[in-house]
Amino acid sequence: MIVQGDIDKTAELSAYEKAAAEGIDPRCSPQHLPQGGAPIGDEITYPDYPALDHDTWNILFDRQVKLLKGRAGDAFLQGVEILEMTAGSIPHLADLSAKLTEATSWQVARVPGLLHEKDFFELLSERIFPSTDYIRGREELDYTPAPDLFHDIFGHMPMLTEPAFADFYQLFGRAALNGRGVDRIKLERLHWFTVEFGLISQEEGMRVFGAGILSSKNEVTHALSDAVTVHPFDPELVVEQDYDVWHLQDVLFALESFEQLVDGFKSWTRSRGLL
Numbered sequence: 001m002i003v004q005g006d007i008d009k010t011a012e013l014s015a016y017e018k019a020a021a022e023g024i025d026p027r028c029s030p031q032h033l034p035q036g037g038a039p040i041g042d043e044i045t046y047p048d049y050p051a052l053d054h055d056t057w058n059i060l061f062d063r064q065v066k067l068l069k070g071r072a073g074d075a076f077l078q079g080v081e082i083l084e085m086t087a088g089s090i091p092h093l094a095d096l097s098a099k100l101t102e103a104t105s106w107q108v109a110r111v112p113g114l115l116h117e118k119d120f121f122e123l124l125s126e127r128i129f130p131s132t133d134y135i136r137g138r139e140e141l142d143y144t145p146a147p148d149l150f151h152d153i154f155g156h157m158p159m160l161t162e163p164a165f166a167d168f169y170q171l172f173g174r175a176a177l178n179g180r181g182v183d184r185i186k187l188e189r190l191h192w193f194t195v196e197f198g199l200i201s202q203e204e205g206m207r208v209f210g211a212g213i214l215s216s217k218n219e220v221t222h223a224l225s226d227a228v229t230v231h232p233f234d235p236e237l238v239v240e241q242d243y244d245v246w247h248l249q250d251v252l253f254a255l256e257s258f259e260q261l262v263d264g265f266k267s268w269t270r271s272r273g274l275l
């Protein structure tokens with residue numbers, strides 16, 4: 001028997017929910033935003049997470065905070081405080097969005113998984129950070145092939161409270177929308193070696209601000225070890241540097257300040273006619 005309510009329910013499924021129902025790991029295939037866009041800020045509802053998910057957050061949060069002592073940059077650590085993240089329970093995206101808006105006029109959108117580039121760049125260009133709201137399974141504590149909420153929330157959001165970085169990320173979105181061909185590849189490298197794997201030189205020593213390092217147990221100890229060659233940040237060099245997503249990084253770049261990132265990015269993108 002077909003019940004009207006069931007039909008309506010199926011029609012309302014997101015691409016993520018449909019893929020999950022079909023047994024595909026939806027996190028691994030880029031998706032377009034649902035029609036009508038993604039829920040933003042207060043429109044985002046808080047999922048009914050099982051206790052196991054909160055425990056996973058707790059384990060990951062506790063472990064990373066301990067590992068990040070003396071390794072994470074000041075901006076990131078301040079961001080964790082501004083966003084009032086704790087080990088206790090998975091934060092609500094709507095609350096994080098409100099705090100980001102207060103700090104740097106960014107908002108959060110709840111997205112179903114990896115986004116197609118154009119959707120991703122469009123959101124960034126509007127100062128909207130796309131975040132997932134599901135957490136990795138227990139068998140993926142050390143590594144997950146695609147973003148989950150721990151990477152998106154813990155790895156990325158604290159840096160969005162840093163005013164210069166926040167401006168840079170919006171500029172990145174705008175430039176990326178204009179990038180074609182080789183420029184798109186160069187922009188991906190700039191993203192990789194800053195947003196995901198960036199280092200910053202502080203008075204006390206080298207520190208991490210890239211989300212790919214901050215949210216990973218293995219990357220965080222590796223990034224500041226002797227196994228890595230660190231070059232001073234220079235957009236002209238970064239855009240020529242290849243990277244391998246499947247292995248620990250052996251070349252990284254270090255900023256002097258986030259203002260240097262904004263200035264360097266502006267001058268490089270203007271030289272390419274992207275901004």
Ligand SMILES: [Fe+2]
Pocket residue numbers: 147151156196211212
């Ligand atoms: Fe990321």
